[in-house]
Amino acid sequence: YSIGYMHHDPHRPRFFAYLSLFTFAMLSLVTADNLLQMFFGWEGVGLASYLLIGFWYQKPSANAAAIKAFVVNRVGDFGFALGIFGVFYVFQSIDFTTIFNDAPSFIKGEGEALSFLGYHLDHQAAMTVICLLLFMGAMGKSAQFLLHTWLPDAMEGPTPVSALIHAATMVTAGVFMVARLSPLMELSETALTVIIFFGATTAFFAATVGLVQNDIKRVIAYSTCSQLGYMFVALGVGAYSIGIFHLFTHAFFKALLFLCAGSVIHAVSDEQDMRKMGGLRKHIPITYWTMMIGTLALTGVGIPLTHLGFAGFVSKDGIIEAAYAAAGGEHANAMALYGFWLTVIAAALTSFYSWRLTFMTFHGKPRAPVDVMKHVHESPLVMTVPLFILSIGAVLAGMVFYGSFFYAEEAYNAFWNGALPAFSDNHVLHDMHDVPIWVKLSPFVMMVLGLLVAYQFYIRSPETPKRLAERHHGLYQFLLNKWYFDEIYDFLFVRPAMWLGRVLWKKGDGTIIDGFGPNGVAARVQNVTSWVVRLQTGYLYHYAFAMLIGVAALITWSMFTGAGTGGGAH
Secondary structure, three states: OHHHHOOOOOOHHHHHHHHHHHHHHHHHHHOOOEHHHHHHHHHHHHHHHHHHHOOOOOOHHHHHHHHHHHHHHHHHHHHHHHHHHHHHHHHOOOEHHHHHHHHHHHOOOOOEEEEEOOEEEEHHHHHHHHHHHHHHHHHHHOOOOOOOOHHHHHHHOOHHHHHHHHHHOHHHHHHHHHHHOHHHHOOOHHHHHHHHHHHHHHHHHHHHHHOOOOEHHHHHHHHHHHHHHHHHHHHHOOOHHHHHHHHHHHHHHHHHHHHHHHHHHHHOOOOOEHHHOOOOOOOOHHHHHHHHHHHHHHHOOEOOOOOOEOHHHHHHHHHHHHHHHHHOOOOOOHHHHHHHHHHHHHHHHHHHHHHHHHHHHHOOOOOOOHHHHHOOOOOOHHHHHHHHHHHHHHHHHHHHOHHHHOOOHHHHHHHHOOOOOOOOOOOHHHHHHHOOHHHHHHHHHHHHHHHHHHHHHHHHOOOHHHHHHHHOHHHHHHHHOHHHHHHHHHHHHHHHHHHHHHHHHHHHHHHHHHHHOHHHHHHHHHHHHHHHHHHOOOOHHHHHHHHHHHHHHHHHHHHHHHHHHHHHHO
16 A cells, blocks of 8 residues: 555655664564563554654654654553563563563552652552553553544554554554553552543543544544553453454554545545535445445444354444443442443444544535645556555454454453463453443444434535534534643643743853853953953054053062162171
């Protein structure tokens, strides 16, 4: 797909070099059997992501987005690094097998295990702190609530980058890491509760923002953010395999949606604003139908109470059922109920913004300029064949791999082979099969609701959204400005940092260091020399006068000293 998309780009070799670097780093991350290798892979994908977001370095917006992604990820990575230090301090090892074997006995220990920020922590608290620090790394990499601001801006990179890195692989590295470290996470109820909270909040928050965005890639970016929240809810309730299942199915349909969006952008002369599209269905039919498959998979279309449906139907419904199951039972977690309701609401919002994207882009009257519509064309074969391949995954991945991820004993054990150890008191995968029917139907009902509202707004009555936006102007602006997170962070962190930098530069560096240091010494030498220079006037009578004064002074001095010595002799 990249070969076709980057066909006219003069920097193609650089693009593929960066992509290969990313692949290398990602593979080293997922194949790691210790925290050090994982951390190197983790930082490697961050670096490759930075290079690829800022690939078109001529655009100031791309450079700003790349730096933003890098800086926001540093916040998360700082927590991840501290978590790794904590693990090494406590277990004297960074090898996964050793850590997982020692962890259960560690939390039963007595006395102080760790000092952190002045607090003396017992064994259970130490485990919680370590898990939360590790999760902080996942929050940055997987764009969770509070550290999410970089992901929508990352859409400045080329579309294949958005599909590979910011949909399928790198942003799911946080989910992978939490699942990989599940034996540690299982030992801290608090950490799992925090994971559910952030996952559910992200799923809801990103979905609300996606409702009103107009850039086709940004809508899909917020959708990614929201779906990552779903995955964390699954991990938080202890249904690790279902979180990974959603990661797996999501990769198919989200990469498909991004590549279809790239195909649309390619067709309409690099335009990304959906308000300037419309009526493209007949002009680019392959893109339209593959995007339709991606939308059906994302919104979770399927036959309720069965396992027959598009990829997202099986995995997303599984997460919602698991959240409800975890809220009941003997190990009930009240936060799981919060996760359940927010993911159900987010399912309706997901359906709405997905269909809104499809209807605004492909249906209705063409809103693009006439000269653009004349040149609208289907993408070349090299770009459409990958769409077909991903479409197959978006349709079949859920149904084919269902048994390996949901608890069908033989298939599950054969597939995982102990790679996702959950403790014996974790019955979520069993309990979720027994949830009430209304719970199983709720995501389907929400999906239909979202579809009907989107159809009403963008096909039957296209004026309604405008009227609603005017009537609820405050809410519309709140969502359009992404809950004002960028502005809040700018006010709280960026401006004070700039002010501090300016003070240190002007006062600290300029006045103190340079004033008393190299520049100060140079200035004092200059003062002395300018004073000495004044003595050298160049006028003869000045020199004669100076000599006269000098002679008079010498005579006076010799007289006094002579008199003094003479007096002493007497």
